[in-house]
Amino acid sequence: xxxxxxxxxxxxxxxxxxxxxxxxxxxxxxxxxxxxxxxxxxxxxxxxxxxxxxxxxxxxxxxxxxxxxxxxxxxxxxxxxxxxxxxxxxxxxxxxxxxxxxxxxxxxxxxxxxxxxxxxxxxxxxxxxxxxxxxxxxxxxxxxxxxxxxxxxxxxxxxxxxxxxxxxxxxxxxxxxxxxxxxxxxxxxxxxxxxxxxxxxxxxxxxxxxxxxxxxxxxxxxxxxxxxxxxxxxxxxxxxxxxxxxxxxxxxxxxx
Ligand SMILES: Nc1ncnc2c1ncn2[C@@H]1O[C@H](COP(=O)(O)OP(=O)(O)OP(=O)(O)O)[C@@H](O)[C@H]1O
Ligand SMILES: [Mg+2]
Numbered sequence: 001x002x003x004x005x006x007x008x009x010x011x012x013x014x015x016x017x018x019x020x021x022x023x024x025x026x027x028x029x030x031x032x033x034x035x036x037x038x039x040x041x042x043x044x045x046x047x048x049x050x051x052x053x054x055x056x057x058x059x060x061x062x063x064x065x066x067x068x069x070x071x072x073x074x075x076x077x078x079x080x081x082x083x084x085x086x087x088x089x090x091x092x093x094x095x096x097x098x099x100x101x102x103x104x105x106x107x108x109x110x111x112x113x114x115x116x117x118x119x120x121x122x123x124x125x126x127x128x129x130x131x132x133x134x135x136x137x138x139x140x141x142x143x144x145x146x147x148x149x150x151x152x153x154x155x156x157x158x159x160x161x162x163x164x165x166x167x168x169x170x171x172x173x174x175x176x177x178x179x180x181x182x183x184x185x186x187x188x189x190x191x192x193x194x195x196x197x198x199x200x201x202x203x204x205x206x207x208x209x210x211x212x213x214x215x216x217x218x219x220x221x222x223x224x225x226x227x228x229x230x231x232x233x234x235x236x237x238x239x240x241x242x243x244x245x246x247x248x249x250x251x252x253x254x255x256x
Contacts, residue, residue, distance in 0.1 A: 003066040005030045005195045006051065006082075006164055011060035013046055013219075020046045023060070024221045026197075026214055028164060033186065033196045035206030035227070038216035038239055044199045045087065047216070048166045051197075052084035053077035081163035085170065089153035091141050098123035098137040101156045126155050129192075130185050147178025151185055158194070165189065166197045171205060183209050203232045217242035 006028040013021040021043045028034050036044050049055040051062065053071030062069050064080055071077040074084070091100050098116075099106065101123045107115040123137040132151040134144070141149055150170050157165055167186065171179040187209040189196050200206050206213050207227055215222040215238045222243045225235070 007063040009061045011050060012058045014058055019219055021219045028195045028197060030195055031190055031193045032211040033198055033209050035210035035213035036197055036199045037206060037213060042216040043219040044216055045168055048084060052082055052166055078160055083157040083160050083162035084166040085153045085157050087168040091153055093142040094140060096138050096140050097134055097152055100141050100152055101126060101159050126159055130155055131188060132185055145178055146174045147181045150182050154185060164195045168199045203235055207232055215239055
C-alpha cells in the first residue's frame with residue numbers, strides 16, 4: 001500500500017462550549033478526490049482549516065507523507081504543499097484575472113515595476129493547463145460569472161503547485177452550468193497528481209467526481225467509503241443518522 005498523502009488522526013477541536021470535532025480521522029491518498037460531507041455544523045470546515053494551518057487542533061495528529069507535522073499558520077501548510085480555497089474565497093474584484101492568480105507575488109522587472117507581460121503569460125498558461133475557459137486574463141474578476149470566479153480562485157491556489165488542494169463548497173451558489181465547469185476543472189486535477197478534498201452539500205457532485213467520501217456528523221467521523229461501492233441513498237442515510245440505526249433527522253443529538 002502506498003503511504004497516504006495526508007493522515008489526520010483523532011483530531012479534537014473545541015470553540016468555547018462547542019466541541020466542533022471529536023477524535024476525527026481522515027486520510028487522503030495521492031491523486032484522489034475525497035468528498036467531505038455532513039450536515040451544517042458537522043465540522044467539515046473546521047477540520048480542513050486545521051489541515052491548512054488556519055486553526056490549531058486541541059488534540060490528535062497530522063501526518064503528511066507519513067511524517068508528523070504541525071502547522072502554526074497557513075503559510076507553513078503552504079510550504080508543505082497544502083492549499084485551501086475558502087467558502088468565501090478572497091479575490092480582489094477590481095483587479096484583473098492575472099493579478100488575482102498571482103496576488104501577493106507579482107513578478108517584478110528592474111526598479112520594482114510589475115512585469116505584466118510575464119504575469120499574463122503565466123496566468124494564461126495556468127488557465128490553459130486547467131482548461132479553464134476565460135476569454136482574457138486582463139478582464140477584471142468583477143466582470144466574471146460565479147463559476148469563472150471560482151475557477152480563478154482554484155487557479156490561484158494551484159499556482160502554489162500544491163500536493164493537496166482543499167475546496168470548501170466550491171459549487172455553492174453556482175448555476176448548474178457553472179457547477180459543471182468547476183467540477184470538470186476539479187476532476188481534471190487528478191491527472192496532475194494533486195490530492196483534492198472537496199467539501200460539498202450536494203451528494204450528486206461527490207458521486208460524480210469523487211473517489212471516496214468521508215461523512216461527519218456533529219463533530220464525529222461516521223464513515224468513509226468508496227464512491228463506487230456505495231449509493232447516494234446510503235451516504236445520505238449516514239449523514240442523517242450518523243450511522244446509528246433507527247436515528248432519524250428528528251432524533252435528539254447524542255448525549256455528552
Ligand atoms: N471560529 C469559531 N468560533 C466558534 N465556533 C465555531 C468557529 N468555527 C466553527 N465553529 C462551530 O463549530 C462547529 C462546526 O462548524 P464548521 O464550520 O466546521 O461546520 P461545517 O460542517 O463546515 O458546516 P457548514 O456546512 O455550515 O459549513 C459549529 O457548531 C460552529 O458553530
Ligand atoms: Mg463549512
